[in-house]
Amino acid sequence: MAQDASEKTGAADERRVREIAIVTGASRGLGAAIAERLLAPHRRLVCVARSGNDALAARAQASGAPLDYLRHDLSDAQDTDRLADALSALLRAHRDARRFVLVNNAGIVEPIGRIEALRSEGIAAALQVNLASLMRLTAAFLDATDGASGERRILGISSGAARHPIAGWAPYCATKAAVDMFTRCIVDEQSRRANPARACALAPGVLDTDMQSTIRSADFPSIDRFRELKTQGGLISPEQAAARIVAYLERDDFGSRPVDDLREHAGR
Numbered sequence: 001m002a003q004d005a006s007e008k009t010g011a012a013d014e015r016r017v018r019e020i021a022i023v024t025g026a027s028r029g030l031g032a033a034i035a036e037r038l039l040a041p042h043r044r045l046v047c048v049a050r051s052g053n054d055a056l057a058a059r060a061q062a063s064g065a066p067l068d069y070l071r072h073d074l075s076d077a078q079d080t081d082r083l084a085d086a087l088s089a090l091l092r093a094h095r096d097a098r099r100f101v102l103v104n105n106a107g108i109v110e111p112i113g114r115i116e117a118l119r120s121e122g123i124a125a126a127l128q129v130n131l132a133s134l135m136r137l138t139a140a141f142l143d144a145t146d147g148a149s150g151e152r153r154i155l156g157i158s159s160g161a162a163r164h165p166i167a168g169w170a171p172y173c174a175t176k177a178a179v180d181m182f183t184r185c186i187v188d189e190q191s192r193r194a195n196p197a198r199a200c201a202l203a204p205g206v207l208d209t210d211m212q213s214t215i216r217s218a219d220f221p222s223i224d225r226f227r228e229l230k231t232q233g234g235l236i237s238p239e240q241a242a243a244r245i246v247a248y249l250e251r252d253d254f255g256s257r258p259v260d261d262l263r264e265h266a267g268r
């Protein structure tokens, strides 16, 4: 989907905008819940996905929160480049903002199956959506805000699967592990800079989203664990996870652990 579809909702009073927050994968699931939490009159929220999110647009309209909704396909490198250029222009236009936030949330779990069954198309899609587009958008974010005086925070939504192998999920595990290491590299590189950007790759726990439906209808050795989590009420709602993630994002010590897991912060 190579398109420049862009919709703008909410207050146009740029003088009130003190923060720019970008959320990828904001059409549903965790990203939609994080985006909803981030809607605020003082924050210009920039959302990305292939499909729209009418509920989010309605909430933005009702609350007077500025929302840009950019429809791009992160599995397409050229479309991701176009998105990166659009985000750079937007960030540069708000260089005096007090805070810049990038939430790299978009992700896909497929292809699921034995490694023997992997083919180039599925491998390329997983690498592009989960890793390459995240790197490209992070590059654009860091470059466009370089030298700005505002605080910069980058949150990558990682997974327990980045840190523990799951048979049948090799591309997902590998791309999420790479997101963890990429995040460590951001932190290392930035530590040498004035006004370093902070970054964290955060695993959110197992969530009740479309991704889990995809997982439950696939075929891999530990599938029963995921089916039981659903039937026994063990999944976290995206709204609950988003509340905790946004609180985590706001913490004074955000970025002090470049790789973290929400489950290690129970009750905090």
Ligand code: NDP
Residues within 6 Å of the ligand: 024, 025, 026, 027, 028, 029, 030, 031, 032, 048, 049, 050, 051, 052, 072, 073, 074, 075, 076, 104, 105, 106, 107, 108, 129, 157, 158, 159, 160, 203, 204, 205, 206, 207, 208, 209, 210, 211, 212
């Ligand atoms: P969903 O499948 O519910 O939502 C995925 C989001 O990513 C959608 O908004 C989708 O938008 C977007 N997306 C997918 N492919 C593309 C693409 N090619 N271009 C643009 N956007 C795309 O997933 P979750 O909400 O469950 O997952 C969110 C994040 O959390 C992911 O990074 C996932 O790996 C991670 N995570 C999820 C867990 C879970 O249990 N669900 C556990 C641990 C981590 P659209 O289709 O409209 O393009």
